[in-house]
Amino acid sequence: MKNTILVFVLFFTVPTLLLAQCPGSPPAGFTCIPDIDFELALIDLEIDSDMTVNGQVATDDISVITSLDVHSRSISDFTGLEDFIALETLISWNNDTPTLDLSNNTALTSITCYWSFISNLTLPNNNTVTYLNCGNNNLSSINLAPYPALETFIAYSNNFNSVNFNSNTLLEIINLQNNPLTSLIVTLNTALRELYCYNTGLSTVNVTQNTAIEILWCHENPLSGLDVSFNTALTELYCYNSGLNSLNLSNNNQLVKLWMWNNNLITLDLSNNLLLQNLDCGNNSINNLTLPNTNTLTHLWGYNNSLNSVVTTPYNNLEVMDFTGNNLAGVNVSTNTALTELWLWDNQLNTIDVSSNTALQYFDCGNNNLTSVNVSMLPNLIEFYCNQNSLTSLDAKNGNNSNLDWFWAQDNPGLNCIQVDIVPPFDTTNWDKDPATSYSADCALNIEELSNSEIKTYPNPISEILNIQIDEEYQYSIYNIFGQKVNSGYLFQGLNSIDFDNQKSGIYFIEIFNNETSYSKKIIKI
Known part of the structure; x- marks a missing residue:
């Protein structure tokens, strides 16, 4: 009997003892997951095989996972992620994670961790990352030198003053919008197709070496000038609200969309932009606008010019x-x-x-x-x-x-x-x-004839009562000089009287109407 009781106690206390050891020293074959929201996500994804919130997961369950999507799960601690050794794709955006350490996830190639309050991001110890989206966080520095395979870097709305892209010659997309940049150097990134650097405080954006670029958003910057003469593949250019005095687009014959409102241009020649569909050049001082001789334009805004x-x-x-x-x-x-x-x-x-x-x-x-x-x-x-x-x-x-x-x-x-x-x-x-x-x-319809034959109003000026003699039924509305309606009602065949005693002295207009016509007359109240 004593042996039976001992077995019973051990059976029900061992899991508790194992949980107590985590995260300090997890039992063999287990990985600690101290964040309940992280573990709940693993349970929902059927990765945690015991389907129980106990602060741990079998290491064998996670070591073979190649893709993990745990976005919008309120996760604040990603402890345990280090044992996802086969992980290639991580999607963890919209969490609350001040620190994200991916150094042990050496198989990672794609990282999406934007909008997560990250101030400390440690990237994987590899050279195979091709995609990184860490936008809308609290990052102020990042080292991209170990990642020559990087093709997409999205880091909008952080605190970067600059980012070194010299080692990332395969980059096709850079998004650094809404950062307090002091410089942006992309001269070695000749594969670049899309560059988003608007609202960064930059006074210069040099894209003369980026001949493959198709989309350039550099608006809302105090630009001293913009040279896109070498960007012959450009299809979309946003340079509005940037203080530009001139813009030469004669070489950009692939341009489809141009938004450049609120600058200081006087002349704009778009005669070579035969594919242009969408143009906003409003709020400039343009007195000479040459549009392309094409029928591709669908939207044309040229407001507030000369x-x-x-x-x-x-x-x-x-x-x-x-x-x-x-x-x-x-x-x-x-x-x-x-x-x-x-x-x-x-x-x-x-x-x-x-x-x-x-x-x-x-x-x-x-x-x-x-x-x-x-x-x-x-x-x-x-x-x-x-x-x-x-x-x-x-x-x-x-x-x-x-x-x-x-x-x-x-x-x-x-x-x-x-x-x-x-x-x-x-x-x-x-x-x-x-x-x-x-x-x-x-x-x-002859209003004067209608007035004489069908409608008679008297006296005018009036002090108290306006008399209206009509031959058929009408409605009426009375307006003051400010256009405000002060009275309305119905008029019946014969003599009608409208009381003006409560109205202030001044000019009024009475409108008399039916479904076919209407008649207006100025009335003076004394």
């Missing part, structure tokens, strides 16, 4: 055009039939014809010199702005006013009538016009 004219006729695939804030007296968009967005606010336009642009959804021609605008042929409009012009005619009867979420036609003092689908229009929460301007389903 352009007097622009040629847009070849671009029948153009979807977005923005020349807000220039000096354009006219724009021909007759061939740009794919346009869905057209932004021409704050120019010198006298006329605009959008009759061919039936796909337009967003159209802004505000703050120009327009006297007439017709968007009746644009059934897809979602936003339309024509405010601050000299309009006397506006036809917005496109058969789909219910789809028009934003409509601004205010600050057109000579505009008496806006032609719309029905009166009153649909939800007009974001519609704006001058109080004296009326909506009508047919602005050709």
Whole structure:
């Protein structure tokens, strides 16, 4: 009986004793895993064969693993990883790991450990690492000299002042964006295809030796200049917000995307960039823009420059055009039939014809010199702005006013009538016009004749009561001089009286309307 009890006690206490020895001195054949979240991840991945949280894992279970993905597991201690001796690929991003020691993982070729608060990273004792992504950590130094096979290095949003790439001649991708760099030397990295070094404080970026480069993002730096004349394979260039005074792109005939807004350019010649699809050259001082003679352009932003004219006729695939804030007296968009967005606010336009642009959804021609605008042929409009012009005619009867979420036609003092689908229009929460301007389903109707024959209002000026004599039922809305609605209601056939006693002295506008037409009149309250 005593022997039986002893066996029972030993059976149930041995596992506890083994756990107590870990991590100080693990039992033979076991590896300590002191981080519970790390062990739970191994259990979930069915790597820990005993499927029990006991602070250890059989070494045989992990020594044959070649790929380990433990991202987003809240792991703070990777003790035990050293016995993953066959590990080739480690994915451990989005953990909380101040220290990551990979020195014993000599088979590693690919390491992904970004966004993990790492301040101390020890790389493997090998020369076979080809991929390293340690971005968004707290690293300030790294030694890449032992890794001549490295092809991709991603280390954005750390604390690097510089990184030595002289031994990494096979590098194809470097990402050091959002680091406080004082220098960047990539002259020996002739295989480089992609370089991301934006928002680093660099004043120079020398890529003259990187003739294979296809993507260069060097924007948001105080650049003194940028030479891309040797980068004939370049397809994508971001150099916006960089203080550039000039940019020669005559040799970059593979360029597809160019974002270079907020610089100081006066002239931009893109005549050789026949593959260009996406151009943003806004917020410069450009008065001479030469676009490529091609139909590849789909997005064209040239806002806030000093352009007097622009040629847009070849671009029948153009979807977005923005020349807000220039000096354009006219724009021909007759061939740009794919346009869905057209932004021409704050120019010198006298006329605009959008009759061919039936796909337009967003159209802004505000703050120009327009006297007439017709968007009746644009059934897809979602936003339309024509405010601050000299309009006397506006036809917005496109058969789909219910789809028009934003409509601004205010600050057109000579505009008496806006032609719309029905009166009153649909939800007009974001519609704006001058109080004296009326909506009508047919602005050709003689408003003065309607006033004399069907509607009589008196007295004017008034002190208390406004009388309205009508021949049929209408609705009415009263606006103050600021365009605020102060009263509304229904008018019945015969004589109606509206009490103005509670209104302050001043100028008001009354709009009287039905489903077919409307009538506006200025009222003075004394």
